[in-house]
Amino acid sequence: MTRRFDILTLFPEGIVTYLQSSLLGKAVEKDLLEFKVHQMRDYAEDKHRRVDDVLYGGGEGMVMKPEPLAKAIEQIRKDYRKGRVIYLSPQGRRLDQALVRELGDYQELLLICGRYEGIDERILEGWVDEEVSLGDFVLCGGELAALAVVECIARYVPGVVGKAKSLEEESFAEGLLEYPHYTRPEEFQGRRVPDILLSGNHGEIERWRRREALRRTFEKRPDLLEGLKLSEEEREFIEELREKRR
Numbered sequence: 001m002t003r004r005f006d007i008l009t010l011f012p013e014g015i016v017t018y019l020q021s022s023l024l025g026k027a028v029e030k031d032l033l034e035f036k037v038h039q040m041r042d043y044a045e046d047k048h049r050r051v052d053d054v055l056y057g058g059g060e061g062m063v064m065k066p067e068p069l070a071k072a073i074e075q076i077r078k079d080y081r082k083g084r085v086i087y088l089s090p091q092g093r094r095l096d097q098a099l100v101r102e103l104g105d106y107q108e109l110l111l112i113c114g115r116y117e118g119i120d121e122r123i124l125e126g127w128v129d130e131e132v133s134l135g136d137f138v139l140c141g142g143e144l145a146a147l148a149v150v151e152c153i154a155r156y157v158p159g160v161v162g163k164a165k166s167l168e169e170e171s172f173a174e175g176l177l178e179y180p181h182y183t184r185p186e187e188f189q190g191r192r193v194p195d196i197l198l199s200g201n202h203g204e205i206e207r208w209r210r211r212e213a214l215r216r217t218f219e220k221r222p223d224l225l226e227g228l229k230l231s232e233e234e235r236e237f238i239e240e241l242r243e244k245r246r
């Protein structure tokens with residue numbers, strides 16, 4: 001069944017261009033994915049197609065009006081079967097692989113891209129299921145965050161990424177960062193590919209990769225190792241790395 005993404009935005013052009021390119025565009029051609037990008041102004045109620053207004057209580061900036069948003073959400077989701085409405089926001093749950101997999105369970109996602117100071121609070125209360133953040137920083141709008149959400153979910157739709165196994169091995173898939181990669185030539189400006197990768201010994205290569213994944217997770221993101229199920233041998237390896245660091 002085709003996975004559907006609706007994106008509600010004031011700036012559809014850049015989004016459409018991105019969605020038509022690369023793997024995502026190919027997945028649309030294969031009917032694996034469907035993208036509908038909606039111009040928020042099309043749901044405005046006045047002749048100037050206005051979607052923002054001043055803040056009650058005073059203060060700088062504008063807020064996105066509730067009427068166009070509610071109308072858009074109701075119309076877009078009316079034929080959803082198992083869908084979810086997401087507002088991209090720096091105040092939302094931070095996007096990570098666990099959230100990507102959770103959102104991947106929904107057949108349809110409506111992603112709302114805010115601008116200005118954000119959207120009227122009443123839309124969050126009555127029309128939005130979840131707020132999702134790209135990280136602890138503030139963007140000018142939700143568009144980049146929406147594309148990030150789409151792309152990382154789409155990669156898990158069967159058929160979108162050529163080799164499913166490559167997804168299983170990626171960073172975060174098993175709670176670890178992925179092992180290092182090399183391609184030809186064997187030597188580049190004095191730096192050689194590790195001999196083990198040229199050995200043809202697949203068992204040893206697998207073992208090396210697992211250890212390298214552990215090593216780089218220990219070095220770059222030690223927080224990921226907390227609570228992770230490791231074998232006795234792997235725990236000892238991490239202990240060795242800790243000892244070396246002391």
Ligand SMILES: C[S@@+](CC[C@H](N)C(=O)[O-])C[C@H]1O[C@@H](n2cnc3c(N)ncnc32)[C@H](O)[C@@H]1O
Pocket residue numbers: 087088089090091112113114115116117118119132133134135136137138139140141142143145
């Ligand atoms: C300038 S921001 C508004 C920030 C808001 N006034 C606040 O302080 O929470 C405008 C829009 O960009 C989007 N945005 C900004 N930072 C984001 C982030 N880290 N993750 C997801 N969306 C973000 C949201 O849709 C937001 O409505």
